[in-house]
Amino acid sequence: MYDVVLLTLGSGRDAPGGGCGSGDACCGGAAEKAPGQGAAETGPGRAEERCATPRVPVLTCADTLTARGARVELVTAHSDAEIDEVLARLDAPPRPDGLTWPDPDSKTRLVVATASDGQLRAVVRRLVRRYAPPPSRRPADLPANRTVPDLPPVGVLPLDPARTGGQRDLAAQLGLPRDPAAVAAAILDGTPRRLDLLRNDGGSVTLDGALLGAADDAGRPLPWRGRVEVDDAVLSAGDDPLLACAIGNSSGYAQLDGLPLLTAADPTDGLVEVAVAVPVVTRSALGRKRVRIEVRRARGRAVAVVPRDERVPYLDDGVEGELSRKRSWWTEPGAWAVWAV
Template structure:
């Protein structure tokens, strides 16, 4: 039987507080514990999943990680035997399985990012058994346990919802124990991070009005913007989380397992008639193996798998076909 690690990311890891589900409420008449007394208490979906796994004979460990080093300690359990070349490599036939309890796509991304940093060999030590279209080996599959198994707001567009993965803790447990492994593409970037779903570049001012910015946007050899035009937004998509923005369809066929990245830019175009000037939005799209954005402004806001930041220099993404994987729904018995 398997050893299963149920990993939850604590506060400060793109996550809300670990409190909730009857655990924390600041103390008081409701009987809920103060946050400091239950920071290490697993959430109810985690406990429910652990119960099903234990009943099925798995050896279960629950871990709450609040730092990269603590995530790395968990991931080390997925290492394979030593290699002659000295590289750290995942165990392709291991008996340890990982479940990540996620309150957001950004939390799942944080774990996959650490997997990439653990197993991607430096270019100077690229092994002969690595596929020619990849910079890292097949990463170990992950069981995804949404911390709101009912879905909640936005459930149709989070990554688990997009992929049709189980949300009920019992179904997640059975997927980890007996479900098929579904391999998915991964976007790496030259900033050292990864993207599972997509990135939305562009933002709005304090009144909510979209702010234009300029930047050169390329997909393989195609130029979507030369850097001289005002842009409202740019989407780099591996999935469909940013397929539509403010009701405007941007991505038309993003598929997280087709080996290509889809990119779209939105720019305002002024059409002049003999009576008046009218503004319309133009969308340009491209698909390929790699994409780059070179902003002209000092800072352009963006969201990457739901995590906010500022784009301050050229950023390039490239696709890693089938690099990461999830446990899918177990077949009906």
């Protein structure tokens, strides 16, 4: 039988990924506001969404696992170091080359209780940092199109099983179970579903997507300028006033004021989908000016964004940031995995 670690990210100030109770919309905390919120449908983290008492789904899942014969340990991590202590249990025996590598035959299974996609990303980011070899020590058994080995599968336990809000989190997009008992069944009886991972040159990862742009107090998108390039396709050379730029590994960051941005984001096709929204001024037959939104899309292995403005706000897997220099994302096909039925 399996040893199962049920990991919850703590609520303290130093909780990785912004733990429940430290600025997350979950459990009555202040909502995490997206750049452009009110104008853009940006993914999970909206103010109207509240999770159930976090301890209830965690204990229910643990009880179900225990009843099935699993040895369950509940761990609350308040820092990256405490996450790393949990992930070390997934290590393979020492390799001759000295690299730390995941054990594909491990009898330990990891479940992450998530109040937001940002928390799940925090754990996957630590997995990448643990197992990604330095470029100078790249082993021969690493796939040519990857910088990380197959990361250990992760069970996902949403802390809001009902998901009553209007936005779908990553678990919902992937069709993963939300009921704690069903999550436990996927951990013990399911199979790994491998998914693409977006890495970026800022040292982080993206599971769902990113939305670049901001809005004024009335919710109107604020134009910004930047060069956006997907492989060899240039969506903007930096002269266009961009209302938004969506970078999608999945489909959560897909609309701007009801206008579809991403239409074919697929977390299993090895490609990233990118879209930019550009206002275009036209004239009617009577000479009146009209503004329509033009959406330019491209798909490829990598995307680079070079902001022309000083700082461009963005939301990446529900986590806020500001882009002030070039940032590149690239796909790692099938690099991470979830337990699925």
